[in-house]
Amino acid sequence: QALSSPPHQVDFWRHPTSPGQPADLWVPFPGLQAVKVFLESNNISYRIMIEDVQELLDEEKKTMMKSKRINRSTSTFDYASYHTIDEIYDWMDVLVDDHPGLVSKLQIGQSYENRPLYVLKFSTGGSNRPAIWLDTGIHSREWITQATGIWTANKIAKEYGQDPSITAILDSMDIFFEIITNPDGFAFTHSSNRLWRKTRSINASSNCVGVDPNRNWDAGFGGSGSSSNPCSETYHGPYAHSEREVKSIVDFILSHGNVKSVISIHSYSQMLLFPYGYKTAPAPDHQELNELAKKAVGDLAAVYGTKYTYGSIADTIYMAAGTTVDWAYDNGVKYSFTFELRDMGRYGFLLPSSQIIPTATETWPALLDIMVHVLEHPY
Amino acid sequence: DIDGVGQKYHLELVLEDLLDKDSTVNCTAEVLYHLGNNIPPDVQFTIEGELKNAEEADNIFYNRIKSLEKELVAENIPDSHGNVSPEMEPVHLLAWVASGYVIWQNSTENTKFQLAQIKHVKQVKRSDEYLEFDYTILLHEMVSQEIIPWQMTVLWHPQHGVQVTQ
Numbered sequence: 001q002a003l004s005s006p007p008h009q010v011d012f013w014r015h016p017t018s019p020g021q022p023a024d025l026w027v028p029f030p031g032l033q034a035v036k037v038f039l040e041s042n043n044i045s046y047r048i049m050i051e052d053v054q055e056l057l058d059e060e061k062k063t064m065m066k067s068k069r070i071n072r073s074t075s076t077f078d079y080a081s082y083h084t085i086d087e088i089y090d091w092m093d094v095l096v097d098d099h100p101g102l103v104s105k106l107q108i109g110q111s112y113e114n115r116p117l118y119v120l121k122f123s124t125g126g127s128n129r130p131a132i133w134l135d136t137g138i139h140s141r142e143w144i145t146q147a148t149g150i151w152t153a154n155k156i157a158k159e160y161g162q163d164p165s166i167t168a169i170l171d172s173m174d175i176f177f178e179i180i181t182n183p184d185g186f187a188f189t190h191s192s193n194r195l196w197r198k199t200r201s202i203n204a205s206s207n208c209v210g211v212d213p214n215r216n217w218d219a220g221f222g223g224s225g226s227s228s229n230p231c232s233e234t235y236h237g238p239y240a241h242s243e244r245e246v247k248s249i250v251d252f253i254l255s256h257g258n259v260k261s262v263i264s265i266h267s268y269s270q271m272l273l274f275p276y277g278y279k280t281a282p283a284p285d286h287q288e289l290n291e292l293a294k295k296a297v298g299d300l301a302a303v304y305g306t307k308y309t310y311g312s313i314a315d316t317i318y319m320a321a322g323t324t325v326d327w328a329y330d331n332g333v334k335y336s337f338t339f340e341l342r343d344m345g346r347y348g349f350l351l352p353s354s355q356i357i358p359t360a361t362e363t364w365p366a367l368l369d370i371m372v373h374v375l376e377h378p379y
Numbered sequence: 380d381i382d383g384v385g386q387k388y389h390l391e392l393v394l395e396d397l398l399d400k401d402s403t404v405n406c407t408a409e410v411l412y413h414l415g416n417n418i419p420p421d422v423q424f425t426i427e428g429e430l431k432n433a434e435e436a437d438n439i440f441y442n443r444i445k446s447l448e449k450e451l452v453a454e455n456i457p458d459s460h461g462n463v464s465p466e467m468e469p470v471h472l473l474a475w476v477a478s479g480y481v482i483w484q485n486s487t488e489n490t491k492f493q494l495a496q497i498k499h500v501k502q503v504k505r506s507d508e509y510l511e512f513d514y515t516i517l518l519h520e521m522v523s524q525e526i527i528p529w530q531m532t533v534l535w536h537p538q539h540g541v542q543v544t545q
Contacts, residue, residue: 082460143459194459195495195517195526212524233524269521318522345493346397348519352461 008035026053074098074158079151079360081353082143085115085187088150088180092118099157102170108178109248112201115183117248122156122175130378131174132261132371133253133333138213138245138324139197140185142267144341144351144359149179149265151360152367165368169375173260176252182213182245195349197233199243206230211237214266215322216246219330220278223321236322246324253328261335261374262328263367268348269317269340270308272297272366275329277313277320285334286312292373293337296366303362306342313338335374339363385413386488396431397472404428416487437537440469444502444510451502451512470500473541474514477533480543482518491521498528509534 003010008031014024027035039046050056074095083091096103102122109117123129136149156175159166169175180186184200198210208231215226218240222228226236241247253259274289276282283289293310301307313320317340325336342351342359351359381387388410396402408424444451456471457463463471478494486492495517503511511534518527534542 189459195519197524227523233526345519347457347461348493348495350457350459350461350496352457355461 108252111184113184120177129174130258130260133176134263135178135181136265138181140182140189141195141349144267145265147356148360203230216243217322217327219326220321223278225319226321262333263337264324265339267341271340272310273313273338275326277323280314296369299365300362387411412488419484441537454499456497477543493519495519509536
């Protein structure tokens with residue numbers, strides 16, 4: 001009792017019970033000497049159990065902070081659900097933290113509404129190595145694509161050093177992966193209209209908002225398969241690369257100068273497509289691209305039996321002018337492909353989240369086929 | 380190509396049961412798209428064998444709805460995450476069937492429609508034996524990529540089938 005009141009201010013962690021039984025006390029530093037004197041003068045034997053409680057508290061706090069982040073680690077992230085833009089941006093930082101030396105995050109620009117345009121860079125070193133570009137979510141309502149992007153990015157990071165193919169690829173090449181290519185549109189699909197496709201840029205001459213970012217590229221711009229009507233879902237925009245979301249990729253790829261493949265991921269229809277969409281004439285590399293697509297869809301089908309068709313955009317889906325892959329191809333990127341993921345229309349854009357992991361899982365071997373081919377056919 | 384009339388297509392296809400992937404039925408069809416695209420295409424078809432009998436499930440659904448105290452009302456089927464609750468599954472399937480009719484009536488050689496979502500569905504109580512639902516659906520047109528809202532009134536009875544008024 002004498003000890004718990006001033007001036008000693010001791011805190012009993014184990015209260016005294018009966019004579020011969022121990023008591024544990026916490027002593028604030030200033031009172032330490034006085035307490036020792038008190039105990040000694042009263043013939044009470046003592047020993048120090050913890051020298052510095054604060055030190056222990058600091059250690060515990062650190063461990064708690066670390067475990068809080070481990071709980072947000074990429075191995076506990078729920079890949080089988082659809083996520084918000086903030087959840088995905090947070091996950092990106094965790095992926096970088098979990099794979100230092102392999103994954104970094106770059107910002108290549110800002111969207112119309114000033115959201116950051118983040119790209120994940122997978123690199124084991126070198127300087128401006130030949131690179132593969134991947135993008136998902138350029139059309140915001142195609143939610144299976146951003147979800148597949150997250151799973152795939154994690155897969156790439158996890159498999160480096162494990163899977164021989166991805167290891168060989170990353171030992172000589174870099175991968176750049178933009179998961180939320182149209183963040184304004186994506187935010188809009190969460191807040192207002194789940195079926196929004198375009199960007200959210202204001203059109204000067206119309207009440208209608210947005211440009212189709214996959215008709216805004218400078219490849220046959222304004223041609224058949226795109227619309228000059230701002231209210232249209234395939235509105236090509238006032239001029240090529242008018243959209244910041246598109247321009248930042250253009251600038252990135254051109255200034256990089258060593259991109260060997262562009263793979264742009266969309267949904268739905270279950271197709272693997274290559275140039276051209278803006279003209280019916282076959283691309284010079286049609287045969288090689290066709291053979292590679294055939295192999296890739298075969299390996300995709302081998303996983304769960306999901307059937308894909310393949311071919312040039314114009315032959316397989318429809319004429320489309322101003323697309324990402326046509327621009328890439330016409331700017332020297334030979335291995336330019338577009339995926340259209342599941343399904344065939346039963347759920348369409350509203351693909352159940354239970355299909356995220358199966359979709360990503362089956363798409364992985366197809367992506368690997370393309371990337372391995374790029375590695376083995378330098379140009 | 381039929382001069383002065385339009386384009387006729389002869390199709391051989393396989394129908395697959397949405398609810399039972401192993402259950403398939405062969406089908407042949409002839410589709411005539413008329414010149415000018417102002418009238419719906421003519422469709423003739425034959426099915427090899429029989430379509431699965433869904434009488435029991437139909438009756439269960441029919442009786443459940445008939446015995447509801449308050450008219451059924453629902454929105455966003457599937458929801459943003461692609462989920463359809465088990466109770467709403469038959470409502471979804473009915474919309475699929477009915478939208479098939481709407482799609483047929485509005486198809487040309489240059490369109491490819493799919494039902495994207497049921498925005499809103501409201502049951503309308505009837506004194507006769509039919510069930511009536513007012514649907515607002517969203518159709519996705521693949522070529523233009525447009526989302527087209529459509530209002531349809533659907534009448535259904537297990538033995539008498541589906542009727543759609545747009």
